[in-house]
Amino acid sequence: IQENDENIHTVLKDFSEFQQKRILSINSQRKTICIEGSFNNKSGTAIVLLEKKPFNEESLKNTLDYSCTLHKEFSNDIYGFYECFPSVKYNGIKTTVIHPATEKHIKKYQSQDVHLIEETPELYNSVTLPHLQKEKFSLQWVINILEHKSETDRVVFEDSNPEIGFILLPDLKWDAKQIEDLYLIAIVHQTGIKSLRDLNSCHLPLLKNIKEKGIKAIKEKYNIPSSQLRIYVHYQPSFYHLHVHFTYLKYVAPGIHAERSHILSSVIDNIELMHDYYQKATLSFVVKETETLFLEYEKRGIVKKR
Amino acid sequence: IQENDENIHTVLKDFSEFQQKRILSINSQRKTICIEGSFNNKSGTAIVLLEKKPFNEESLKNTLDYSCTLHKEFSNDIYGFYECFPSVKYNGIKTTVIHPATEKHIKKYQSQDVHLIEETPELYNSVTLPHLQKEKFSLQWVINILEHKSETDRVVFEDSNPEIGFILLPDLKWDAKQIEDLYLIAIVHQTGIKSLRDLNSCHLPLLKNIKEKGIKAIKEKYNIPSSQLRIYVHYQPSFYHLHVHFTYLKYVAPGIHAERSHILSSVIDNIELMHDYYQKATLSFVVKETETLFLEYEKRGIVKKR
Structure with missing residues (x-):
């Protein structure tokens, strides 16, 4: 058919x-x-x-009105516990x-046991890197964005320089309707930078450009100062083309835990302290038991199921 | 009336x-x-x-049916983004x-704005450190634990060596009844180590001892392997006597965000890469607008309210 x-x-x-x-x-x-x-x-x-x-001022107006009924469950002294029912259109x-x-x-969306792996440079080269080269998630959707074939109307800012440029757009998890859960990502134009592990002093202009222009674009469009932004990269990332996350500091975004996220200003600082920091450092990352990367580490006896 | x-x-x-x-x-x-x-x-x-x-199996049945309309926002390749509108009665x-x-x-329910401060070594010495010396929160409760005057029945493990020893006990946020939200802290016997900023290669034996013996004690008492533990320090800490947090990796414990927590194995690795890493690094930390440390930074024009 x-x-x-x-x-x-x-x-x-x-x-x-x-x-x-x-x-x-x-x-x-x-x-x-x-x-x-x-x-x-x-x-x-x-x-x-x-x-x-999430709630915001706008949605609140439509919840706290006369059309919204209130069913009491119970009350105790000054505390009352209810369920309220706003109209369909306000409940998307x-x-x-x-x-x-x-x-x-x-596998990505299935809940399961997780483990922390302390990845030395040796383990990166002998286990993680060969695994990445073998697996390869498709990056077609990233290329679509960079080549202006998809999501062009969602672009918040672009620096088209092929070396230090990037496209800044709302992350797919953000509907871009309220700043309370602001979440944008900057995807670099330069190809071939898989992750944190590939970064060295050559990339400082790129990283600083993303930080500076990303902050400026967000300040202009959303009026959030840099001190209220969390700017970071994931390790391991969910796709192996360098990208930087920008979230509102007060927003507890998914994946911001210390075992997964690296604050961009620390990344820049580490490379400035030691040009090959990310080739020498032991980096921890979290892996689910069903991921093939876990199996690679398990095979070598580096981690095991409980 | x-x-x-x-x-x-x-x-x-x-x-x-x-x-x-x-x-x-x-x-x-x-x-x-x-x-x-x-x-x-x-x-x-x-x-x-x-x-x-929250969703559950029951509420799901009523969401994924024909009466629930779906409005498309956009799609890209295999990914489609929609808003769906279930009936009023399923949206309490x-x-x-x-x-x-x-x-x-x-006051209890009022949220405060927070800011991220990028603390260079110069800012630490000129702003943060003088502030700590001036303020001085009492550490009496810590001393009571270390001298076995308080919480003695809560101690999970002790290494009494004055240089590299520590006491491991449940954090006050954990009732110690189930491992799903396991949360212990190791408080070092050595006094005078205020925070991450004070750590250097002299402290490697201490840090490695906490990691090794903390893991062993938790494995023995709670049967959790080291790969399912998140072991970290806070910066800024909530009290200025060195302590290390141990939480169950699957548990989304408070304060584990990348802007606050530093994984212990990375701390050890950083000092091994560069003996004075924590005296040279720029460290980010989060501060609330009402905290006196915020006011010190605001006074100097380093951060401002929105």
Whole structure:
């Protein structure tokens, strides 16, 4: 059937054709859920991610009005506990649909045990690097952005210099509607920088340019000063083309834990203190038990399941 | 009017009589908001707390059905970004109303702006260090623990060596009842090490001893392998006597963000790469606008309120 080859996103209007297979993960703190399933008459696996939206001044206006009913659960002295029900239009849920999803996507979203690996330069060269060279997630979507083929209307700032330039745009996790959960990423134009491990003093102009111009663009567009931004890179990153995260400091964004995130100003400072710091340092990173990188380390007896 | 003395929770049906004064805090991660206001014809301040509900299997059934429309925002390759709108009855918001609320309630729920300060060695010596010397929080409670005058029954492990020894015990935030939120701290016997800034190669035996024996004690008592522990120090710490945090890696403990926490194995590695790394490095730290340390930096024009 021709329908099979059609991109799901050109036709999807509701979930009536969705068949749920299993829940991959639930985060009660963040109010997210991730489901694996499929669509009738479509081949391939689908992943659906749902996330309740944060409040802001605007949404509040529509919640605290007369049309919003209040059901009392119980009260005690000055404290009353209720459930309130705003209108449908004020209750949108952020929804991401990935289709067709690969086994790697499923692993990424499935909750599971994690381990911390202390990656020495030797382990990077003998285990992590060969693994990356073998695996390779597609970077097509990154190239689409850099070549202005996708998400062009989402670009917040571009410096088109091929050596030190970058594109700054909202991260896919941010709907760009309120600064409370501001999350942008800067994707560098220069190709071939896989991660933190590749950075040395040659990259200082690039890193400083991202910091300086990223801060300036965010100040102009969102009026947030640099002291209220968290600017960092992940190790391991989720894709191996250098990119820098910008989040609002008060926002507890996913992946900002010390075992995963490296503050950009410290990265710059480390390279200034020692030009080959990131080739010499032992870097810790977190890996899930089902990831193939975990299996590579497990095979060598460096880490084991509990 | 008699109405004034009536408990609000006996009559509250909706928010039509609510007058919003200001937003006290917003948490975009937890999807909560806290508002200060009042009710018409009622004396006293009211605080309203709203929190979106977490997903569960039940609520999911009602979200992923035909009645739930899907509005596409954009798509790129296999990724589609939507907003979905379930029926009113499946969208209840957890609501707490406190009335009449006191000044203490307001302070408790009011969020403060935070800033990131990039502390160079010069700024440490000219601003942070003089501030610490002037302020001096009491360390009596730490001394009580080290001298076995307090919390003796909580000690999990002790190495009594005065140079490299430490006491390991549950952090006050952990009730020690389940490993899901395991949180211990190691307090060193050696006095006079204020923070990360004071560490150099002399302290390598101490740091390595804490790491090795802390891991061993936790493995024996709680059966958690070292690869599932997050071992780190804070900068700035909450008290200026060297201590190391041990938390379960899967547990999202407070204060583990990259702008505050430094993984112990990286600290050891940095000192091994450069014996005076922590006297030379620029260290970022987070400070609240009401803290006196913020005021010291503000006075010098290094950071300012928005």
